[in-house]
Amino acid sequence: MSSEFGHLLKISVFGQSHGTAIGVVVDGLPAGEAVDLTELQAFLDRRKPGKNPLSTARKEADAPTFLSGLENGMTCGAPLCAVIQNGDQHSGDYAGLTDTPRPGHADYTAGIKWGGHADMRGGGHFSGRLTAPLCIAGGIAKQILARRGVFVGAHLKEVAGIPDAPFPLRPSAELFQEVAAKAFPVLDDGAGERMRAAILAAREDLDSVGGIVECAATGLPAGLGDPMFDGVENRLAEALFGIPAVKGLEFGAGFDAARLRGSENNDPFVLDHGAVAAESNRAGGILGGITTGMPLLLRAAFKPTPSIARPQRTVRLSTMEETDLEIRGRHDPCIAHRAVPVVEAVTAAVLLDLLLEGNHGTF
Amino acid sequence: MSSEFGHLLKISVFGQSHGTAIGVVVDGLPAGEAVDLTELQAFLDRRKPGKNPLSTARKEADAPTFLSGLENGMTCGAPLCAVIQNGDQHSGDYAGLTDTPRPGHADYTAGIKWGGHADMRGGGHFSGRLTAPLCIAGGIAKQILARRGVFVGAHLKEVAGIPDAPFPLRPSAELFQEVAAKAFPVLDDGAGERMRAAILAAREDLDSVGGIVECAATGLPAGLGDPMFDGVENRLAEALFGIPAVKGLEFGAGFDAARLRGSENNDPFVLDHGAVAAESNRAGGILGGITTGMPLLLRAAFKPTPSIARPQRTVRLSTMEETDLEIRGRHDPCIAHRAVPVVEAVTAAVLLDLLLEGNHGTF
Amino acid sequence: MSSEFGHLLKISVFGQSHGTAIGVVVDGLPAGEAVDLTELQAFLDRRKPGKNPLSTARKEADAPTFLSGLENGMTCGAPLCAVIQNGDQHSGDYAGLTDTPRPGHADYTAGIKWGGHADMRGGGHFSGRLTAPLCIAGGIAKQILARRGVFVGAHLKEVAGIPDAPFPLRPSAELFQEVAAKAFPVLDDGAGERMRAAILAAREDLDSVGGIVECAATGLPAGLGDPMFDGVENRLAEALFGIPAVKGLEFGAGFDAARLRGSENNDPFVLDHGAVAAESNRAGGILGGITTGMPLLLRAAFKPTPSIARPQRTVRLSTMEETDLEIRGRHDPCIAHRAVPVVEAVTAAVLLDLLLEGNHGTF
Amino acid sequence: MSSEFGHLLKISVFGQSHGTAIGVVVDGLPAGEAVDLTELQAFLDRRKPGKNPLSTARKEADAPTFLSGLENGMTCGAPLCAVIQNGDQHSGDYAGLTDTPRPGHADYTAGIKWGGHADMRGGGHFSGRLTAPLCIAGGIAKQILARRGVFVGAHLKEVAGIPDAPFPLRPSAELFQEVAAKAFPVLDDGAGERMRAAILAAREDLDSVGGIVECAATGLPAGLGDPMFDGVENRLAEALFGIPAVKGLEFGAGFDAARLRGSENNDPFVLDHGAVAAESNRAGGILGGITTGMPLLLRAAFKPTPSIARPQRTVRLSTMEETDLEIRGRHDPCIAHRAVPVVEAVTAAVLLDLLLEGNHGTF
16 A cells, blocks of 8 residues: 555555655545645645744745645545645765665665665655655545534644643643644643744754654544444554654553553543533543544554654665764754644544545444 | 455454354464464453353353364464354343444444344344454464564553552563463452442442553564554554544653653663663654654543443434433453453564565565 | 455464365454354254255255354454364265366366375365355355345356346345245346256266356445556455455446447436445446445346266376266256355355455545 | 555655646655656656657647656655646646536546535546656666566557457567557557558547557566465556556456366476476466466456447536537547557556565575
8 A cells, every 4th residue: 555545535646755756645635625725725724834043044945736636625525636836855865875874874775675775865755844745635625524423623732851741631622723823833832832942952952852642532432443344543653654754653541551550540431411422531532442432532643753864873785884874964853743634634644544435434 | 355464464354242153354474374373262252251250141152163274283374264163142131222223332433324224132243242253363462472482462551540560661471471370360460359339339339440451562673664654653553443432542651751851751772682672662662653662552441331220311313303212231340351352363473464464664 | 365365354264175174364343243053053044955955965954163363253353263063974975075176177287286195085175065164254245234134135147048037226235035945046036946857867867057146235424445457446456356256246337338339338326315436337346446336236247157967077197198088976057046145145255355444545 | 645656665756647746746755766767758758748649739749847756867755856847738628527417437436426626627636647657666676677688578468459469478578579569559460551550440429439449578586476365466456447447457468367167278387498497378478476487478358448428427416407418529549559558558567666676585
């Protein structure tokens, strides 16, 4: 399957960082769904670099062109293809990297897989740049979900060990919008200031930092997902581990659940305005792989950007000698803050796929 | 897909905890592979309950019968079906639970999905008992892998917040065997003693505890897996989140990577006996979704057993009133130690699937 | 995928002809569906051999045991597993066949694929016997469909070049039942007599004949299926070519459409009781891969049974010499008449899968 | 899955006939494969219309632009995306057709599926124009296969009931090239003359004719494909029924096999230059779903072009009244001859996918 995920809704990503263009085919979008291009562009701009010293100075306009699937501003049922032309590439910066693979990058494994034919300029197909087409697909999914009362939002839960406040038990659509509108997507702006300082300090040190993105979805009906290997967690995991740099994923209390007792971790069922709800949400809205109707809650861990300016040890493959490597080019001292909309996008796409499938448990 | 995972190797699990039988169909096993039934039974016995006060008193013989796919002790190419008859069930213990769903269990979501028709006795199809057929499939996969120099092992990394020692950088097959032979699968027996005490203390308190399983695989060639959504992490995640009670998953440094700097997290490439290797393994053997040739390393977080004897709050669905619930029956105060071979099994099955597929990057 | 088909409804077949048992796992059946076991057994009996000289003298009781998924006569949502124990096998009849592959059989290709480990007694996993579990899955699907007004029926359209009458434009459920109740499933009993004579004549000649099964489904809503590669034709084709001995498949006018002019082949749209219908049905109920609401109509061509008693030329693989082969054992002089319920079964399973998916074109 | 097929090699088609562009994403191509763009264009030109009165006067340049996956004339491992800009469209010709669906077209079913949002100008996503991107994918597959000694060729086996000569038992690569170079792709040019006359006669009558394409592949190893539902026939069928207008498919003797006796239909195994071969090839190179090593042989039936200039009866959906419809625009009086390279392309793509997968029966 490679660069594709989804069941009834298939999202297929293509392109290399320094190739002609990057893009996405979205197959299975329902017809008759308006796509607000201004809102979509605003969503794409949230992951755009070049806005401030927290990210790479590289400019990416990230303005999609639609080749199919969209007529008069509405989906028409046919597969949607959107393309972003590449530009502002300094491919020269990457010369020779395939022979001296960068630690923490896919240079080495791509070389094993594809030999010398791999186009690894700027990370090639493994580049974080490929998250732009993911955001096109997910941004459209978010609009479709919102019309049905399903809202997806995220914030930067942690950077360099500095925690943001957690989402409340039932985050509102307004809260999601508020965070999305911020230049730095945190709930607690004080924490955000400390995170920014940590990112800039890493940059000063020719280094980088990682972070954790927390994502929630509200308004989901109970009953989505199937048992065991086709549960909501499995399907989100399959997709979210496709975002470059994700090395961990947890739902609800996640790894902390392993440190709780059953009496602490179980969410008591209660009545809320006459409907079944849970008093807490350590399950993250999922029991047995199936949605409970409580908010979905997940966290994805992003490793620090592997591209750092400090010299690093590697092996020169042509001569099989150890050597030192200095990576030039313009890099993000942190990608976690730019990853916030990407996690939203991928989550939204998976949730729309699940909603299209419905609860086929009874018929 | 539901109760199935895999691409060329498909593992399809069936059965309910208190139904006639549970079992598995494994489609795509290569032909001519000997299955050592004694070794397989020993592997299954590692997850068997009823051996000591750390797990439920329920006896499960877990002796598989092979209906197909195995002739004269060898796989024959056709799909393999193995069945375990159920027995020693106290289904009466579960009467009425579908009306008052147990917190932390799938009772509520299964009822949403399947209505009153769901067979939730003993957890039904959502029961941890379904991990026995997974161990049949994975136990066979382990034998096939071992013949090719690929070894999979696991230990209990943490229980109730008490950590075991981590796996060394390059764990040996002997170390895997040594841990597997222990009654309590830890590297540091002192830590194991403290974990056991914590489990028994939880049991005394009519409560339960969770834990973390760490799993490694050695001997994998570099180049397995595909970019983005078909990477080794995606495929392991899709399968591992199918094990009941898993709420988090991380590879290599995982969530800790989010707290490191790039200079700390990147694994320098070095030469090891003339071959490319990495000096550390915070990548967990995977870069860009593709194996590096270093050991695969992952950790899965298990929530505490939701079945606890303490009274818990829930809702009586027939009358829509809040009520207190006391769960009877025999339950595990911790399932993480019994989950160790299950994580090995699922990991082995996914790795065999990937190996069957090979590195089709060049042709 | 091998021995499995389906999307939301997965049917996974296992077993070898002379192994311990054959069976099927059906994953994704909606919960709360009554299974009438008497009706199911009657359906299975339609493909049972040993009833008359038209088929093999081999007795197959084909009485399924349900290991999971069925509680109190109802589906419970969990995967259903049904098993048929094997018996009355004369495996000795097949000794040595793997070295001298039977023409027209899978002996040779199974040997290439699985080496000497293939269990080819009685055809192994490639045997027509594997259609019994398919009929369990499809027989249950038929019952579920019928409760929703979707009826699937079939007849023997041709044997040895002798044609039956075609289905009428709108076959009724009663007609389907009438044909199903016949010992020889044709519309025109006179044609049926001639077919039977041709089968017996072939048997006399130590030979066999082929035939064509025509299958129809009524009551399907318009709008099922997706364009291009996920159309109703594609999905039926993927499944129906899995029935042993099928070598051709056509929908509506099929190959004859290639001999018609557009003005003859196009079905004019008309109003029928105020609803859109078609005056003819050369499209077989499918346009652009999507159901029109007219009856689905397809025909599957079955080659003559490859097992014939006449001496045939083959190669002895151990010595790489040409040799003559005489196949012993009890064989069907024709399998097309026994295949009629099998085509119904597979068609019903695919249609139920499509109905579970619904028309997700708009949302 | 919709507009996509394939396992390790995924071909995803997008675009509408009169939209901005049409194209294809090919995911899973091995890296380091040269793509001869001149040869590819020559292949695409074989399906191009506008060359003579046998096809529509519409001009389609069909010159692909590559957005990704191709660097310095070689595949680089990343998904390949190729785009063809649309042009020379007379969309006005189609105004109002969604209200009065054309008989034999997908207008009606697309309207059911996608409502008024369907873009059905020129057939939209259901148009035969979408076979151009299929030919890009398949043309590249053909080049990769040829370098490994696997050759795929096709000819027009029948038009309007007029038969061409069949392929010989072992067609050569030279024969494939010879037919491909002809303006009208038949083996027997006399038959070709009669077919052309029949097409022109139909055109004179404001009508259209259908035809049958026969396709063969040589050089395939034995052992490709899996039993039952993942056989070579199933996978080809799943893909080939995605070509617009295909209503029937058969392998080897196909429907004629149903009229033969076993002694006539079985292919005796013989020795050919010391290797196992078959004396005849009524199996079409496939037994039990697995390749035998003999040439693959299949035939696909194409219905007559549904767009004809004669008045036809339909229903005006806005008023639910029967009405007469005259289709304007430029149409093909026959599409079967233009479909010859399309059948080659889809067959080649499926075969490359199978070859990438290899024979994983033993390991």
